[in-house]
Amino acid sequence: MTKVLKISLFIYLAWAGHTLWANSWPVLDSLNNAFHNATTDSGRIAVLFNVLESLNYDNVDTSLLISEKLEELAQRQSDTVSLIKIASQIARLNLVQGGYREALKSDQQVYTYAAAINDTKNAAEALNRMGEAYLGLGLFNDAYINYQAAIEKSEEIHDSLMIAIATYNLGRLFKATDQWTEALRYIRRSMALSEQIDDKLGEAYSLHDLSEIYLEQGDTSKMLESLQTALSVAEEADDNIIKPQILTKTAEFYCIKNELLRALDHYNMAFNIYKNQSNITAMASVNLGRAKIAMRSGQNQKARNYYEGALEVAKTYTDVKLLMNAYDGLATFYERQGDFRQSLDLFRKSQFIEDSMRLTNRNEAFANTQMEYQMAKKDRAIQALNQQEQERQLQLKNEEFLRNVLVIILAFVGLLLITLYTNNVKRRHANQILVKHQKEIEDKSHQLEKLLSMKDKFFSIVSHDLRSPINALTGLLDMLDKDNLTHEELVNVTKPLKKRLSSTSKMLDNLLDWAMMEMDEIKIHEQAISLIEVVQENFAFFHESNQKNIQFLHNLPDDIMLSGDKNMLDLIIRNLISNAIKFSVEGGEIRIDADNADEKMVTISIQDNGVGMNKDQLDRLFDSKILYTTRGTANERGTGLGLKLCKEFVEKMGGKIWVESKEGMGSTFKFTVKRSDLPDEGGEMDDILPGI
Template identity: 45%
Template structure:
């Protein structure tokens, strides 16, 4: 797509010693930026310059180019390669506008080398596209197509769909210019389809404009006008100031070819008004030239001459050589038809001289580029020859080295005999060290085994005592009931006591079974999305119902928080930790469950109480994998230590961590992490 570059005129007038002017409306902004620039560090000044040279406000190309070079100089001194690339790209863009295409190409290639070091695929695609544009302006269409193709590959790799649209469109534009209409149409239609997919409305307008040019080159003016009408409606609604008058000019040209001169002039007039409002003198001249053609086709020679002369004056003022050539040629033919052969000859000479001059300049630029490619290729060949010489030298050195190696082997063989004796002694020493290490490991394993045996003894003690005691109590009560020695009130009191003991026994059995299954690896994790607030509330509701310590249970978990976990494991973890908090909280105390956001995508669940707390030594023993640590609660409740052990195992199996924070006399907070859904 055609790009137009602008520069803010309101900034740094005296500061940068460049002839900028500002209007009254911009005075405040000028003062603000000037103050920032004067007081800022080098990096701040560079940042302001880079912002200015990319700002789409007013067009002053000479100023823009001067500021771009200033930014490049500052970035080079600061060794800021990314800023250097941005400044070089800006220089290349402004040289492109000034038709200094060879210089533009030089800076764009250097900018590409710098941006590639930063690994930015999106920017690389855009820089490749700029180089393609430089080659296109040099009429080196094969090279332009190659760089547009590289730009497309880079855009696809980076997943940058807009850059992909631009590269695809430009490839079609090059093929259209080369006359390969069928292939060009495929690329332009592909670009338009992708633009529709991503909602790139300007891209659709540009694609339709180029499709129309293809149809016009095939003399299919009705199809061309259909595409141009759609392009105009879209471009006008988007306020695409650059494209809209171009569409009007192409529409006028199509009507001129169809012989519909009224519509042709109507569209040229609309384009002329837009170009004048934009102060686009080149567009104004092009519109006058088109009106001259239509007027001539209508048989109005005097009117056509007037339009051509207006076009000539504008082209001469702005030094638009391409437009000047068209005017000279048209006036030459017009004077010839009017049998004013002297004027016809003068304009024909001007036409040929300027055409030859431009052709020569283009060829010089193309030749310079070809020469650069030749020099590069020659250097590559020289490097290849040097590499071959280096390989030969390496081969020669290898032969000499082989002979030396034979001599070395003879000497080394003798040394090996002595060295082998030394190695044998070293092996013996290492074996002894290994035996010592193994003895240490055996001692460590023995200590671990003793801990496991101790845990086994405690486990069987729990089974034999804590399970047998409530069962014996139940049998005794049943015997008394059988004999009829209990009153109704005594039965009620005993039943309540027995219920509590059996409930504790049930919990103990559940814990023992879970622990046993865990040791046998029978528990499989089945994760699902769980609403944490509801799960916590169901556990707290249970404790509120069976609790006899009158503890205040608080659920501070937010209702919308979802976690990814095994429901049964998470339920057991919360139940055990809340039960543990109850155990060490005095009557009338408080237990609260809440959450905090953890690292990455985790959630920290907190079970806080205001109970008796614990010492550092007690905290160290809680999650010890080799022992079962337990103490009695505030109401003389007993425990096994298996509950916290299970919590640790389950939390870690679900990929989390568990720990405790406590202060003696002020309560404890158990924390564990779990993945958010």
């Protein structure tokens, strides 16, 4: 959900809460909290549905605004069920306000959604509401078609309530077209259905419409009895849809009885309900009744204001029936005022509208006749086609035996083909498995060859690099045993031998680490490490052991603390310094720096100004499949294990390693290590070690 949509929804929710502050604050406060706490669009949709239920039809404008926002949320989720529910609510709200065209648009969407998911119940309800909208627009033929379709859909799912409602609406339709006998028949049928399913509200609607029929028949006592019963049921059900209609009809009854104060009270109650619903056309219709009472009470200006206000509403909302009644009322008003010309003009306008409606009804009747003719024509065509179909079926029966034989033959051939295909698939699958196994064997063979090659190199290293210092040590011991060396000769021989043994020890450490790494036996013991201490120890060691008079430099802050395995870090730095010495010339320079700009990782660089490397050497340097080594500037030999171990250990500690080099310009090895949050406990260190 976007931020703008969230804010909009909060505003509309707050508006709804403010509208009902006085009566429903605890409920809306709870709903408002639930809306803010909802973490998904589905949760917000559920909360806003609860808000609509709280509002009911007491504030139609606010309900419509919330429904529109609900529709946006449901469309974002492609939630068809919620879209049906929301569009149905929008249609109902528009019907209450007299927005028949808007209601039609919403219900057409409902019908489309419902048909897509085979929701017959909502499809039937949409058809019924479309009938109401067409009835409100005066399109009686369309209203009749939709009501009948609603009944048919409801019968499919045995929905007795919707059958009763659509039947009642058909009675209203016949009443609107002055077909009183048909109207009475349908409304009584609807009332009987409502009694069977204990639908009290349905009984109230039927009683209201029966009162109009009784009025038409001149039976005012039955009219009043029906209205009083209907009002009692509507109040018990707290239904504000039929209640104002009953109040309006009761007011008309009291006008007939010349009880004007009672009539005005009922008109006022109906007007207030319509006002809360923002039903402008219904309010204008009530004002026509108020105008009659005002005119009979001698309040001519008030009567004129009511009539003219109703006329403006009728024109604005294109309500034909309201427009005709407003013209009739104004015509009567001006006639009583003695302005016969104005009265005649208004009466003609009313008659013109009535004639137009009759013409429309006549055109609809003609259209219905045409439709019936076309349907009859189609029925005859269908009968002819049915007869042809019967003849064709008879002919097909004669061919049935031959077709069955052909089907059996085809089935046998198909079974044979399926068997052949299955065998072929199995054979290809077996071949694929063999090819896969052969490839695996070849891959393992290549791996074995590489391992054997590595083993040969390993033993070559052990036999050569270990034999030389051991032979030298053995010879020295023989000479000492025979007492053939002077003290000065012993000192001169011991110093280089010690260096060779130190180098051999370092090589053995690398071999041991490499073997453990190959067996995946090395475990990381993570701890806080002072970088400067590790560098200082290695600089001190190589300062004593190197023969090339190398300068060791650093520019490290004292407070850099790393997180990792100290032994691994020491091995990485020792091997990289040893490698830098190997490829540095006499009097060269090796520098260690650290970049701690990153919040999580420290980048350590070891730079020399030696011979550098070409692109081919760089590409092979960290290749895990080979042990790559070259001789140093003093013809030093290597095993190729040092850099391999560096790469493995750096990656095990969560870092990465790389090299930057140009031939003849030296090399810079860089690797990253995690930063530690612990403070540095080490002391200060000089920029250049003493004595270097």
